Amino acid sequence: MAGKIDPCGACDARPNSVCSAIEDTDLARLAAAATSTRIEAGRSFINEGDPADSFFNMTGGTATLYKLLPDGRRQITGFARAGDFLGLAVSSTYAFSAEAIDTVRVCRFPRRKMMELLDDFPAMERRLLARASNELVAAQEQMLLLGRKTAKERVASFLLAQYSRTRKCAHDASPIDLPMTRSDIGDYLGLTIETVSRTFTRLRKDAVIELPSTDSVIITDHDQLLEMAEGSSS
Amino acid sequence: MAGKIDPCGACDARPNSVCSAIEDTDLARLAAAATSTRIEAGRSFINEGDPADSFFNMTGGTATLYKLLPDGRRQITGFARAGDFLGLAVSSTYAFSAEAIDTVRVCRFPRRKMMELLDDFPAMERRLLARASNELVAAQEQMLLLGRKTAKERVASFLLAQYSRTRKCAHDASPIDLPMTRSDIGDYLGLTIETVSRTFTRLRKDAVIELPSTDSVIITDHDQLLEMAEGSSS
DNA sequence: CGTTATCTTGACGTACATCAAATGTCGTGG
DNA sequence: CCACGACATTTGATGTACGTCAAGATAACG
Numbered sequence: 001m002a003g004k005i006d007p008c009g010a011c012d013a014r015p016n017s018v019c020s021a022i023e024d025t026d027l028a029r030l031a032a033a034a035t036s037t038r039i040e041a042g043r044s045f046i047n048e049g050d051p052a053d054s055f056f057n058m059t060g061g062t063a064t065l066y067k068l069l070p071d072g073r074r075q076i077t078g079f080a081r082a083g084d085f086l087g088l089a090v091s092s093t094y095a096f097s098a099e100a101i102d103t104v105r106v107c108r109f110p111r112r113k114m115m116e117l118l119d120d121f122p123a124m125e126r127r128l129l130a131r132a133s134n135e136l137v138a139a140q141e142q143m144l145l146l147g148r149k150t151a152k153e154r155v156a157s158f159l160l161a162q163y164s165r166t167r168k169c170a171h172d173a174s175p176i177d178l179p180m181t182r183s184d185i186g187d188y189l190g191l192t193i194e195t196v197s198r199t200f201t202r203l204r205k206d207a208v209i210e211l212p213s214t215d216s217v218i219i220t221d222h223d224q225l226l227e228m229a230e231g232s233s234s
Numbered sequence: 235m236a237g238k239i240d241p242c243g244a245c246d247a248r249p250n251s252v253c254s255a256i257e258d259t260d261l262a263r264l265a266a267a268a269t270s271t272r273i274e275a276g277r278s279f280i281n282e283g284d285p286a287d288s289f290f291n292m293t294g295g296t297a298t299l300y301k302l303l304p305d306g307r308r309q310i311t312g313f314a315r316a317g318d319f320l321g322l323a324v325s326s327t328y329a330f331s332a333e334a335i336d337t338v339r340v341c342r343f344p345r346r347k348m349m350e351l352l353d354d355f356p357a358m359e360r361r362l363l364a365r366a367s368n369e370l371v372a373a374q375e376q377m378l379l380l381g382r383k384t385a386k387e388r389v390a391s392f393l394l395a396q397y398s399r400t401r402k403c404a405h406d407a408s409p410i411d412l413p414m415t416r417s418d419i420g421d422y423l424g425l426t427i428e429t430v431s432r433t434f435t436r437l438r439k440d441a442v443i444e445l446p447s448t449d450s451v452i453i454t455d456h457d458q459l460l461e462m463a464e465g466s467s468s
Numbered sequence: 469c470g471t472t473a474t475c476t477t478g479a480c481g482t483a484c485a486t487c488a489a490a491t492g493t494c495g496t497g498g
Numbered sequence: 499c500c501a502c503g504a505c506a507t508t509t510g511a512t513g514t515a516c517g518t519c520a521a522g523a524t525a526a527c528g
Contacts, residue, residue, distance in 0.1 A: 067378045070466050075378040088367045095371040122356050125363060132366040133322045137329040139373035144301045144309040146380035147424030151516070182475065190381030192517060197476055214475065214525075232304050385484070416507065426485060431508055448493075448507065469528100476523070483517090491508070498501080 007031050011107075013059040016083030018131060021123040033117055034107040039063075039100040046086065046098035055087040055114045061104030062179045065096050066187065076188040078138070079180065081165075085131055101179050146190045149231070154189040155199040156229035159209065163219055175216040203228075241265050245341075247293040250317030252365060255357040267351055268341040273297075273334040280320065280332035289321040289348045295338030296413045299330050300421065310422040312372070313414065315399075319365055335413050380424045383465070388423040389433040390462035393443065397453055409450040437462075 008031045014020050022030050036059070039045050046056070048067060063080045077096060080086055086106075089095055109117070118125045145154050162176050178185075182193040189196065200217075203209045208225050210218040219225055242265040248254050256264050270293070273279050280290070282301060297314045311330060314320060320340075323329055343351070352359045379388050396410050412419075416427040423430065434451075437443045442459050444452040453459055 065374075067374060069378070069382060070464050073382040073465070075381040077374040077377050088363075089371060090364050090367050091371070096374055118360075122359070125356070125359060126352075129322075129359060129363045129366060130324050132363060132370060133324050136366060136369055136373065137323060137325070139370065139377065140299075140301060140311040140330055143311050143373065143376055143380055144303070146377055147309040147421075148303060148307040187381075193475075194477085194518080195516060198516095201476075230304050231307070427507075428486080428509085429484060432484095435508075471527085472525105473527100474523105474525075476521105478521080479519085481516105481518070483515100484513105485515090486513070487511085489508105489510080491506105493506075494504090496502085496504105498499105 007036055008034070011059055013057070013082040017057055017059075018085050018124055018127040019057065021127040022117075022121055026121070029120070030117065033109050033113040035109075036105065036107050039104040039106065041100050041102050041104075044097055044099040045104070045106065046094050046096065048095060048097045049093050052087060052089050052092055052094045053111050055085065055109040055111065056098075057107040057109070058082050058084045058086065059105045059107055062101045063098045063104050064101060064180065064184055064188075065098050067096050074187045075190070076184060077142075078135075079184075079188070085128065088128065088132060101184070151189075151191055151195050151199050152202065153229055153231050154191065155185075155196065155203065156208075156225050158185065158189055159203075159217060159219060160222075160225060160229055162217075163222075171222060173218055173220065175212055175218045178215045178217060241270060242268070245293055247291070247316040251291055251293075252319050252358055252361040253291065255361040256351075256355055260355070263354070264351065267343050267347040269343075270339065270341050273338040273340065275334050275336050275338075278331055278333040279338070279340065280328050280330065282329060282331045283327050286321060286323050286326060286328045287345050289319065289343040289345065290332075291341040291343070292316050292318045292320065293339045293341055296335045297332045297338050298335060298414065298418055298422075299332050301330050308421045309424070310418060311376075312369075313418075313422070319362065322362065322366060335418070385423075385425055385429050385433050386436065387463055387465050388425065389419075389430065389437065390442075390459050392419065392423055393437075393451060393453060394459060394463055396451075397456075405456060407452055407454065409446055409452045412449045412451060 006027065008014060008019060008027045009024065011019065019030060034057070037045075039061075045063075058080050060082050064076050065078045065080055065086070066074050066076045068074050079101075080098065086098060087094065118128070145157055149157065159176070162178065166176070180188075182196050186193045186196045200209070200211060203225075204211055206224075208219070208221045208228070210220055212218060240261065242248060242253060242261045243258065245253065253264060268291070271279075273295075279297075292314050294316050298310050299312045299314055299320070300308050300310045302308050313335075314332065320332060321328065352362070379391055383391065393410070396412065400410070414422075416430050420427045420430045425433075434443070434445060437459075438445055440458075442453070442455045442462070444454055446452060
């Protein structure tokens, strides 16, 4: 529980989150249902298979969402950031795990209270549906990537997605922040760290990107990267 | 438009579809919004990139949902059957294509009328949200399959999914119907037809499945198939 | 300024793709 | 009922993109 007087009103993430469906006058209801929590880098806050008794709204930081196979193979299904809503599930247990990459802030909603909120604020439910629809589209795009794209196409697609997540206008050459490790990128793209690394340097040698540091990228040839991502160019 | 008097009340698919959220007394509203259509095998009825002006509710048959790359590579993101709802998208264009495998029946809802229905029947919206959540979970499972599983694990997972889609109780040894071709299965699992075929015969030689015909399978060792699907066994 | 984790680069192996041919299946018409 | 052609599936031989193993190079950190 945030000690603040009006935590939801002051929330940076509200404009991009489902919470913006709730009017200022009803913010107290929202704030009463939520508990703001801070999660240190490396800690997981959702575990696949655990009882799904909470929903989460990310308000800061970046988290990996992933599934594991018994032998430890990992598939990252997405990176969650401020505004993202987690835990949507009909099942009584979580279908995935979530782990903080850097220090993460979330609002936690007990399942029951969240349901009550949805009953009272249908606009919020519609927001959730819109969000789920978008995620579904993204998931289908990722299936195409994982099932049919080459390593080069995967990395190119990934970089473009990271790019367009923040930048609105194309042809912006400022560096893109990559808070995740190569291992995370590999597990997201269905590749190994070695292949991710090799592909990065290949793109650099092709003069499509620059790598000012290990955790940032500059796209120098946006058009060619776009062609690469869909296999139009070699 | 169905010529029947009460098409929705007589609909076989209603119990498993979002339409069941609408009470019998309001069925006329539902029926007025929908147009029932028949689609021949092989014809596509949703095309990626086209204006998304209709929603579809499958009432019969099986359809492939897929995305294409410019050079023709295809990723099937799912197989839609009676009760499935298609076209959920915030975007103004479809993000995927849909093609009938056998003869398909759908109810088509114009976007605007569908929105009005959702405004008036919040229970339907909640059903859609639940459905989207489930699809999201399935999509994450498929990402794990595409990104991290071997060919054998993929085929085993696929067969188990086909199995549990119809059968409720385990240890039912009746044949599973496979309306899709090897090519469809390959494009769904991120494999080639040859690899799918080879893996089928490998599973048959391992005495885990039987192949009474090319479009049906019998699971003879459910437990071992389950182990295979997650890589617990070799 | 060593210590440790992450990233890069190289040499080699392999699971699956590709290419090619044989076999099976099914509808059509003689 | 059988012959035929078109197409799907199976099976085999070979290639390759990416994985695995191993060693340095960088960067993070006390």
